[in-house]
Amino acid sequence: MPTYRATISVTLRPSILDPEGKAVHQALQNLGHTTVDDVRVGKRIELTIEAEDKDTAYDVAETSCQKVLANPVTENYEISITAASPSAA
Amino acid sequence: MPTYRATISVTLRPSILDPEGKAVHQALQNLGHTTVDDVRVGKRIELTIEAEDKDTAYDVAETSCQKVLANPVTENYEISITAASPSAA
Numbered sequence: 001m002p003t004y005r006a007t008i009s010v011t012l013r014p015s016i017l018d019p020e021g022k023a024v025h026q027a028l029q030n031l032g033h034t035t036v037d038d039v040r041v042g043k044r045i046e047l048t049i050e051a052e053d054k055d056t057a058y059d060v061a062e063t064s065c066q067k068v069l070a071n072p073v074t075e076n077y078e079i080s081i082t083a084a085s086p087s088a089a
Numbered sequence: 090m091p092t093y094r095a096t097i098s099v100t101l102r103p104s105i106l107d108p109e110g111k112a113v114h115q116a117l118q119n120l121g122h123t124t125v126d127d128v129r130v131g132k133r134i135e136l137t138i139e140a141e142d143k144d145t146a147y148d149v150a151e152t153s154c155q156k157v158l159a160n161p162v163t164e165n166y167e168i169s170i171t172a173a174s175p176s177a178a
Binding site: 003009010011021024027028031033035036037038039040041042043044045046047048049050051060063064067068069 | 092098099100110113116117120122124125126127128129130131132133134135136137138139140149152153156157158
């Protein structure tokens with residue numbers, strides 16, 4: 001069966017405070033990077049999925065986001081699917 | 090000064106074990122997503138940078154990666170810069 005790679009970006013919704021981003025921002029300021037105005041930290045997840053076609057792979061990735069990878073109350077997700085095996089299109 | 094947005098993906102090098110990815114993989118298997126073969130979890134960081142031009146913004150993002158955001162021994166990073174204010178090009 002063809003293999004697809006799903007690249008998923010999980011980011012905090014803009015209205016949610018991001019303490020990890022704040023900490024990184026402070027660290028950068030302390031190192032002299034005063035031109036950095038804002039930092040947001042999220043997750044980037046790569047799934048390797050065996051599927052008949054791209055749409056099926058997308059569905060698997062989306063269900064995974066909804067059930068495991070993202071918290072729908074505080075986070076947004078974005079999915080992009082690319083072919084990972086020569087037989088995938 | 091123009092504002093740029095740097096989107097940075099920090100991923101574990103392929104040779105490095107990823108216990109968080111393994112845990113997510115196991116969770117997906119338990120939920121019946123047996124077509125997911127592999128999971129890798131990384132970070133996605135967005136920096137908002139004030140800079141004269143795109144190249145300067147890229148340099149700030151790259152130095153930030155080397156000093157704070159990524160561990161050069163175990164992680165790779167990828168930077169993409171987009172204009173965030175109308176005056177940026």
